[in-house]
Amino acid sequence: MVQILEKQQPTSPIIQLNEQSTVMESKGFNLWYGEHHALKDINLAMNENEVTAIIGPSGCGKSTYIKALNRMVELVPIVRTNGEVNYRGRNIFEKGYEVEELRTKVGMVFQKPNPFPKSIYDNIAYGPRIHGIKNKKILDEIVEKSLCGAAIWDEVKDRLNQNAYGLSGGQQQRICIARCLAIEPDVILMDEPTSALDPISTLKVEELVQEMKENYSIVIVTHNMQQAARISDKTAFFLNGEVIEFDQTDTIFSTPSDQRTEDYISGRFG
Amino acid sequence: MVRERFEHDLITVQQDLMELCDKSVDALELSFKAFLNKDIDLALTVIDMDSQINHLEEAINDRVILLLAKQQPVATDLRRLIVVIKAASDMERVGDYAVNIAKDTIRIGKDPFVTSIEPIEEMFHKTVSMLRHIIEAFIEENTVKAKEIAELDDQVDALYGSTISHLMKLNVSNEHVAQITNLSFICRYVERCADHATNIAEHLFYLVKGKHYELNN
Ligand SMILES: Nc1ncnc2c1ncn2[C@@H]1O[C@H](COP(=O)(O)OP(=O)(O)OP(=O)(O)O)[C@@H](O)[C@H]1O
Ligand SMILES: [Mg+2]
Numbered sequence: 507m508v509q510i511l512e513k514q515q516p517t518s519p520i521i522q523l524n525e526q527s528t529v530m531e532s533k534g535f536n537l538w539y540g541e542h543h544a545l546k547d548i549n550l551a552m553n554e555n556e557v558t559a560i561i562g563p564s565g566c567g568k569s570t571y572i573k574a575l576n577r578m579v580e581l582v583p584i585v586r587t588n589g590e591v592n593y594r595g596r597n598i599f600e601k602g603y604e605v606e607e608l609r610t611k612v613g614m615v616f617q618k619p620n621p622f623p624k625s626i627y628d629n630i631a632y633g634p635r636i637h638g639i640k641n642k643k644i645l646d647e648i649v650e651k652s653l654c655g656a657a658i659w660d661e662v663k664d665r666l667n668q669n670a671y672g673l674s675g676g677q678q679q680r681i682c683i684a685r686c687l688a689i690e691p692d693v694i695l696m697d698e699p700t701s702a703l704d705p706i707s708t709l710k711v712e713e714l715v716q717e718m719k720e721n722y723s724i725v726i727v728t729h730n731m732q733q734a735a736r737i738s739d740k741t742a743f744f745l746n747g748e749v750i751e752f753d754q755t756d757t758i759f760s761t762p763s764d765q766r767t768e769d770y771i772s773g774r775f776g
Numbered sequence: 777m778v779r780e781r782f783e784h785d786l787i788t789v790q791q792d793l794m795e796l797c798d799k800s801v802d803a804l805e806l807s808f809k810a811f812l813n814k815d816i817d818l819a820l821t822v823i824d825m826d827s828q829i830n831h832l833e834e835a836i837n838d839r840v841i842l843l844l845a846k847q848q849p850v851a852t853d854l855r856r857l858i859v860v861i862k863a864a865s866d867m868e869r870v871g872d873y874a875v876n877i878a879k880d881t882i883r884i885g886k887d888p889f890v891t892s893i894e895p896i897e898e899m900f901h902k903t904v905s906m907l908r909h910i911i912e913a914f915i916e917e918n919t920v921k922a923k924e925i926a927e928l929d930d931q932v933d934a935l936y937g938s939t940i941s942h943l944m945k946l947n948v949s950n951e952h953v954a955q956i957t958n959l960s961f962i963c964r965y966v967e968r969c970a971d972h973a974t975n976i977a978e979h980l981f982y983l984v985k986g987k988h989y990e991l992n993n
Contacts, residue, residue, distance in 0.1 A: 732848060759850045761986035772853050773779050 526553035529693055529723045530575060530612075535589035537570060539582065544570050546747045547589070552693075552740075557715060557724045559734035559755065562744030563770065568727040571744070572695045575725065576612040577605050593693070610637070613691035617698040619678035621670035621685070626653075626662050629670050629681055633689040648688050655721075656684035657714045676707020683714065694718065696726040700733065712737050731771055735759045743767045782847045786856065789839045790915055793860055793867070796832040797911040800867045801904060803829065803874035804969060808900050811881040811962065812893070819878035829871035836864040855986065859979040863914060866972040866979075870907065873965040880958040880965075889959075890952045891943070896959065899935040899966050902928055906973040914980050926977040926991035932970040939963050 530552045537545035545567050552558045560568045573579035574591060577598060590597045598608055610633075621629050630649045639645060649666070653659040658680040662673070670681050679699060686694060696715070700708040708730075715724055715737050728734050734741050735755060742752040743764075751758065751767045762768045769775055803825050810818035840857045843849070849857060906928050913921035943960050974992045981989040 731850070735850065760854075762851060768851050771850050773782075 526556060528552065529554045529594060530725070531590075531592045532571075532574075533590045533592070535574070535591055536587060537567075537574060537579065538584075538586045539570075540584040544747050545574070548749055550742055550749060550752055552723060552725055554723050555719050555721075556739040557719050557726060557737055559738035559741045560725065560727045560744060561729075561731060561734050561741060561770070563775070564729075566744040567747040568744055569697050572614075572697055572725060572727050575693070575695055576609050576614060578609075578614065610689050611691055612693045612695060613686040613689060614695045614697070615679070615682050615686055615699050618702050619675055619682050621673075621678050621681050623669065623671060625667045626670050626673075626681060627666040630684050630688045633685065637689065652684040652688040653681075655687045655718065656680045657710060657717070658684060674707070676703045676710060679703055679707065679711060680714065683711070683718075687718075691722065693723045693725065696724065698727055698729060701729060708733070731759075731773075743770060745770070779847075782843070782849065782853070785839070785843055785847075786853075789836060789843065789857070789860055792832065792836050792839065793864055794911065794915065796829065796836060796864055796867050797907070799825070799829050799832060800871040800874065801907045803871050804877070804907070805904060807874040807877040807881065808966075811877055811884075812897070814881070814884065814886055816882055816885070819881040822878040823875050826871055826875045829868060833864045833868040837861055852983070852986075855983045859983045862979045863911075863976045866975045867911075869972055870969050873969050876965050877962050880962050884955055884958050887955060890948055890955055891946055891959075893959070895935055895939045895942070896963055896966065899932055899939065899963065899970075902932050902935070903966050903970040903973070906932070906970055910973045910976045914976055917980065917984055919981055919984050922977040922980045923991065926974045929970050929974045929992050932967055936963055936967040 528551045532548045532550050535545060535548040536543065548571060550558075560571065562568055570579060574587065575593075575598075579585055579587075587599055591599060593608065593612065596603070598605075622632065624632070627649055630652050631645045634645060634648050639648070650659060650663075653662060658677060661677060662681075670678060673681060679702070683694075683699075700711050703711065712733060715726065718724060719739075726734075726738065738755045740752065741755045741758040743750045743758065743762075743766075745766060751762055751764045753762070757763075758767060759771060762771065803822050806818060806825075807822040809815065810822060840861050843857055844854075847853075906925050910922060910925045913919075913925060940960060940963060943956050943963070946956060948956060971992075977991050978989055981987075981991065
């Protein structure tokens with residue numbers, strides 16, 4: 507008799523020391539732009555010290571979702587929401603939630619590098635100053651630490667007083683990441699942070715994201731499937747405002763369970 | 777439908793694999809014919825054919841590597857290319873066994889067989905049928921058919937066991953020991969070819985299910 511035996515998976519040698527804890531989570535979250543139901547019943551949990559990638563075709567709601575995570579999406583007046591988005595256990599949409607406080611904890615990096623038309627130093631010191639830090643020595647430290655954290659210190663340390671506009675696109679993006687780090691966030695949201703960058707700068711930012719997850723939790727929207735595969739721990743596939751599949755990135759890119767996910771990651775639509 | 781280029785290249789590489797299979801199994805059949813008829817010239821021809829088979833396998837590997845580099849396939853597409861490389865390697869091995877059988881045929885020379893070779897012939901026919909059908913199943917991605925074919929391996933294994941023990945029990949004079957050894961080796965080569973057919977069935981299961989299966993134990 508021949509039997510089909512599924513080979514026993516060897517037990518993983520990697521010991522998970524502590525269970526990952528959830529930092530942000532949406533539960534039954536819906537969002538409308540006027541009549542348009544742009545996010546439908548989104549249930550996703552993002553873990554601490556992990557990179558969560560959001561992929562999906564244009565218009566599926568990736569940016570809308572990521573902007574909901576720090577309530578930036580409310581800047582659009584016609585937006586309505588229901589359901590929950592919890593940050594460290596508290597629903598950020600509940601009445602009286604301190605949005606300003608939220609945005610210092612949940613920072614954002616945009617698609618196009620958008621430094622202020624100021625010196626490199628002032629770009630980074632901007633946030634801390636708003637938060638009342640005036641001591642030059644402390645500011646110096648924050649600037650250096652943030653620029654180091656964004657892997658750009660060596661490239662700019664001798665020209666901190668020059669205008670950030672004089673930097674290359676890839677450098678500007680890392681300045682924006684440093685600016686985000688300077689306010690010591692907990693979660694960093696990135697919406698296609700490398701789509702305006704050349705391949706080398708892209709790889710630098712990817713490396714940086716990998717390093718940053720030691721200290722932060724990261725949610726990244728990307729159109730670059732290989733990028734999601736390379737840098738994320740979990741991947742969510744969005745389609746028409748719904749989450750079709752959410753799983754370990756390794757699973758999504760090897761044996762996704764939904765045919766639509768497979769078609770999308772294999773480049774068969776989108 | 778996007779990715780037409782990829783689909784097209786995939787079909788080309790599958791066609792190359794079919795060609796490699798045909799050539800390898802043809803070589804196997806010719807070498808066995810040479811063995812049955814004690815046809816040394818034919819055995820030499822089989823040995824000559826091997827370099828073509830090797831080149832075909834290399835060409836398949838090169839093509840797949842280019843496709844991987846340029847198209848960066850994932851999930852099923854990626855497995856589809858990886859299993860092509862694996863199946864090509866199995867088929868190239870079949871070509872090597874054809875050469876081994878041809879070499880033993882030359883060693884046996886014109887001496888009459890010291891025992892009936894019918895059981896070896898039976899093993900051989902089952903093996904060739906497995907090889908020819910498995911590649912069809914592979915291209916069709918038909919796991920049901922592949923499983924049926926893999927199941928035949930048990931019959932080949934049983935025949936192998938009984939044939940070898942028969943050969944070992946033969947009471948022959950010293951001058952025939954060499955031929956018994958050659959016949960045993962030929963049996964072994966045929967049995968290994970059937971194992972490669974089973975391997976290909978397993979690759980197909982991996983392709984379709986994304987998990988490793990053992991079809992024969
Ligand atoms: N300010 C807005 N007002 C009205 N509708 C909007 C607004 N912003 C986005 N939408 C709609 O919501 C849906 C989701 O848009 P969103 O920008 O989140 O998509 P996306 O997945 O980020 O797409 P892309 O990959 O092109 O950036 C789209 O149908 C879009 O037209
Ligand atoms: Mg977007």
